[in-house]
Amino acid sequence: MINHTTNGGNGKGGVSLNLDGVEREELEVDVLLVGAGPATLSCAIQLQKLAEAKGLELSVLLIEKAEDIGYHTLSGAVMDPRAIRELIGDDWKEQGCPTEGEVTFDCVDWLTGSGKVRLKGPFVPPQFKNHGNHIISLYQVVRWLKDRAEGAGVEVYPGFAAASVRYDGERVVGVQTRDAGISKSGEKKGHFEPGMNIVAKVTVFGEGTRGHLAKGLIDKLGLAADKNPQVYETGIKEIWSIPAGREMFGKVIHTAGQPLGTSGYGGGWIYGLKNDRLSIGYVVGLDQGDAKLDPHAMFVKWKQHPEIAKLLEGGKVERYGAKTIPGGGYYSMPKLQGDGFVIVGDSAGFVNMSRLKGIHLAMKSGMLAAEALVEALAADDTSATKLARYTELFEASWAKQELYKVRNFRQAFAKGFLTGSIDAGVQMVTGGRGLVARRTMSPDHEHMQRVANSTATKPRYDDGLSLDKLTDVYHSGAVHEEDQPSHLVVTDPDICVTRCTEEYGNPCKDFCPAAVYEWPHANAGDAKSAGGVVINASNCVHCKTCDVADPYQVIEWTVPEGGGGPKYIDM
Structure with a gap:
């Protein structure tokens, strides 16, 4: 050398x-x-x-x-400033660290069929109290x-x-x-x-x-x-500009209830940014089990709820992104x-x-x-x-x-929303123990049920409030060199066109929030002769949902050429 x-x-x-x-x-x-x-x-x-x-x-x-x-880099994002104070100093803001501003209001909304029940003030669960935290763009930070x-x-x-x-x-x-x-x-x-x-x-x-x-x-x-095993949620995020006068700056709203209800773990967020903009998003656990679970579709349904729709009315999407979140804890x-x-x-x-x-x-x-x-x-x-x-x-x-202190939090919800909610309450008074000393949980892909049991439906899409996946991918800025080997590797394609088609209905076409996986074939025979799934790798936003949720674990996410991927500017 x-x-x-x-x-x-x-x-x-x-x-x-x-x-x-x-x-x-x-x-x-x-x-x-x-x-x-x-x-x-x-x-x-x-x-x-x-x-x-x-x-x-x-x-x-x-x-x-x-x-x-x-x-x-993608996050909601509300930042607890404890670590940055230790790293930079108590004057971290004065030294120039960018922040949208300190949280001035927080609440939790339970979305019903057409309305909401709001928890605010002393009724906000402790983990959702955000006074003293800062709304940020993690890209800028x-x-x-x-x-x-x-x-x-x-x-x-x-x-x-x-x-x-x-x-x-x-x-x-x-x-x-x-x-x-x-x-x-x-x-x-x-x-x-x-x-x-x-x-x-x-x-x-x-x-x-x-x-x-x-x-x-x-x-x-x-x-x-x-x-x-580590367990994951997929979070979908958009940045919106909204008409002036809605006074959302500094507000933090988390939602539960519709559209997921009590069928799985998840919920939404609304964070008020400067200049009449919002960070909005929806998170859903990948252990939900429905073979047709579509986090992006769930996000669209959430935006279509009357309480969210009236907040976004007259606004427009500026940015889009998606990522998985490791939720398993300690x-x-x-x-x-x-x-x-x-x-x-x-x-x-x-x-x-x-x-x-x-x-x-x-x-x-x-x-x-x-x-x-x-x-x-x-x-x-x-x-x-x-x-x-x-x-x-x-x-x-x-x-x-x-x-x-939250070591059993996410695992409790694997037993159902009601069990999880009760256990979460018990954990708050038992230092994180809850009803079981150490809860366990199976990997997300093992929770997937046969497609015959699916109850998931798709929302209607339009050019405004309810963008489809391809339109949202455009707002992610995702770009890859087209003429390169796919960074999404299917290690056993035969499983995709035989067992997966029959057992799970090829869920990759649903759970991917970027329309990467397509099954345009009429039947498994046609798919096999055509080479199986069509992989639109250039759409990929690097969220890793496919790597996590594939029921056979034959999809392997690897890196594309350097420089490829989304551009989460100001996200």
Whole structure:
């Protein structure tokens, strides 16, 4: 290997020949962070702060698959400011962190067939009280954090999609980024550019929800042994502009009831933004069980409810997005570290589903990881034993205390809405225990019932309030290089056109919120002869619903070429 100093910083680089016979550039750094979300950016900022205090000079690189920082970042979002105060200081707003404003009003609406029952003031459940929290655009916040990280000496590379983890035995030694310039048929095009091998003393995996590298890492190393399986919800979000005079700024409204009723776990939100805009969305648990469950259709039905429709009347959609949310909580979190790596944020399940909040927990996870990393790097020991300090710090933190108090919350709702509601109440007075000391839950895809039992229906669509999936995808800004191998891989296509057609009615065409999967065939025979499902990979908004909800687990979400995907500007 020929070492040289890279143009961008103090990492070392060279060229190496891989087992696939492709000559790849190799870059060596001390710390590699994968994904540019609140967890990794907080980790990078805290890492440099602590390293400077110890007199350590580190080469730190953060790579992100999106074309630009923030494009793949999506949240409701109401932020508990506890973590950002710790990271930046009590004057975080004065230092320029963007916020729509502090919450001035909160309530919970139970939507009936045509009206609502409102809980407000002292009747708002404690987990939905948001005074003191801030409504934000997470896109804007992560871009601000990126500037802070770069100012501290962190190299930030957008448009670099990490395709695979590189191992030395069971030790993680870095990642390989995805090749660019390969056609759908697998041929190298004229602008072929091989992926880069990035070698690191320690790698921080913060890819967000259902991160595909973290997923493989957890499976390979058994990091979730003796844990509850992670369970997910799919959230659909739109930004709306509404006529002036409705006085929604600073208001936070959560809804339950219609259209889901008591048939599953989920509900809606309405957050009042500056300049007569709203963040609205609907979340539904993927353990709901109906083979024709369509989170996007559920969102449209919610918007069509009279109470929501009158709020949106005369307005228009500006942005659209969708993502899965890891809701399993404390008992579903994998082991947080191993030889040469740590896992942070949504990839590790740092979400309080009871509060519908994860930003502050993601940030705290990154900060705790940074403390452990600095100690390990100072000792020149990034083994699993040394990095176990991360788990020790988490277990002693307020983040653990918060998650432990709701450790059985989401699992209780797997037994039905009534059982979940009762148990949630008991948990509030038993420190999170509830009716059962430790509830368990099956993976979401195991809850799916045969299509013959489906009761799901589709709403009517129009050009205003009730946009169809393809129109909404346009508002997501999703763009991918068309002539590339699909990043959505069906590992056993025969199951799709035989068993899945008969047993579940090909639910991918329903549960995908971006119209990626199409079944235009008249019957299974036609589908098989035509090659099976039509995959419109260019529509993908990287939500990971297919990877979670497919009943046979034969759909594997992998990364497309760097730069592809949605553009969640101001989301």
